[in-house]
Amino acid sequence: MRSSTPVEQRIDESARRFLATSPANGAKARITEFLVFGLKQGWACIFGASLLAVLMAARLWYPDGAGLARNDFLTIAAIVIQVLMVAFRLETLKELRVIVLFHLVGTCMELFKTDVGSWSYEAEGVLRIGAVPLFSGFMYAAVGSYMVRVYRLFDLRFANYPRRWITAILAAAIYVNFFSHHYIWDLRWVLLAAVVVVFGRCVMHFRVFRRRFRMPLVVSFLLVALFIWIAENIATWSGAWLYPSQMAGWHPVGLEKLVAWFLLMIISVVLVAWVYKPAPPDADGDADGDGDHNPPVEAQASSTR
Template identity: 90%
Template sequence: MRNSTPVEQRIDERARRFLATAPAGGAKAKLTEFVVFGLKQGWACIFGATLLAVLMTARLWYQDDAGLARNDFLTVAAVVIQVLMVVFRLETLRELRVIVLFHLVGTVMELFKTDMGSWSYEAEGVLRIGAVPLFSGFMYAAVGSYMVRVYRLFDLKFAAYPRRWITAILAAAIYANFFTHHYIWDLRWVLLAAVVVVFGRCVMHFRVFRREFRMPLVVSFLLVALFIWLAENIATWSGAWQYPSQLDGWHPVGLEKLVAWFLLMIISVVLVAWVYKPQPPETGTTSRPEVSPAAVP
């Protein structure tokens, strides 16, 4: 595994010993691949999952009359989670720089979108910029954390990855459309078509345990966007923020938000690609006997 942290290296050593006797074929081998895949995904989501757990806990048990406003508590909790990730070497400083960039990009969007009435937060606490509590940027940082961690946990490689300058232009256009569609035409469907054209030929190669798997990159964008949409439903239920249609009572977020998250995935991938340059898959190595590093959290 590339750029693993010391903690993950120790996990890898234990995983190798534990899984060394796992069968190489049959149903048990497939079950092993499936279980390791789930554990790796959980490990990659550790920042976002922890933050989501804090949001749910605050929704269920945080007292309205507490001395610290709930939004301020969420901000402090998010900072603590981030600090612990670095202190306990669950995250590298190189990754932290990417995550901070996600935080800044997300906060700028939050300031604009709340001002336009796209969604809103409870007006409480002092740890905020205008109507935007500071914990909101950490939700974007959670996406960044997942992206950089999954990149190395699954040893991602990409066949026919487009030129990075082209993807940068596309990502900039997508980011701009999140702002400009309030004033001029909404180009999201044009941008979706551009994503298919630019990334349509790209195939992602990833290793779970012994086997290497392949998936069209556009399909992976959709799957991750669906996962974020599910997390968004939990976050809005917890009261982290609300869309205008939810002010009279919570209901699931509309599926149209999947398009927004799908496009956001392009921005995320491009940001990560500037830190970890996409590498092509190795030829003739579709199946290797060794255990994939950091197979379990």
């Protein structure tokens, strides 16, 4: 298993000692795997969930006449969350470099998209670049934080992962299309087809507790995009930003945004893959999800060190 942070090692060791007494087969075993899956997903989302909680709290309780503009408060809060993540060793410095890269890539897109009117922010505060408050980059950083954390929490492996230079070209084309479609043809459907061709044969293998499971990588892209779309609805409801159609009154973000988030997932995966080189499934038969591989808890715990 890829190295965890010291805090995660202690949590993992305690959890494995507790779960070692659970049955290895049957309904209770399946329920245990499901609960552990949910807890790991929640842990992977800790940065994004914290940021969403701050956005919702600011919408509900931040005073209108406060001396500090709400957007500046959100920026400061996002910085504090990021600092705490590193200070309490919930993220490694290696991961922080990837998250900063997500921040920069996202901020560049925000500057362009707000300029062409794709969405807008409240014109308040001083912690901003043009029309873009600095907290906006942290929303992309939250996606990066989730990606790097889920990669090691589930010890992700990939069968038939495409060559990284091919995925890099595809990700670059997707990123360029986010800008160029305002001036020339929108190639998102062509790029969507290219994603299916490039990643269609790739299968993701992931460990929950005792067992490994498999999922087509394209399906995982869609599921993560769906959860980002849900988070986007929460963020727009909180007034973090608004689309032109929401100016007269908030309404749920259209499902067509799922395509944009799906394509953004490709950029995210490619960025993370340049830090964590995609590894193939183990050759010992532990990637078939049959549940036969069940090492002693002592061995499981030591594998995190």
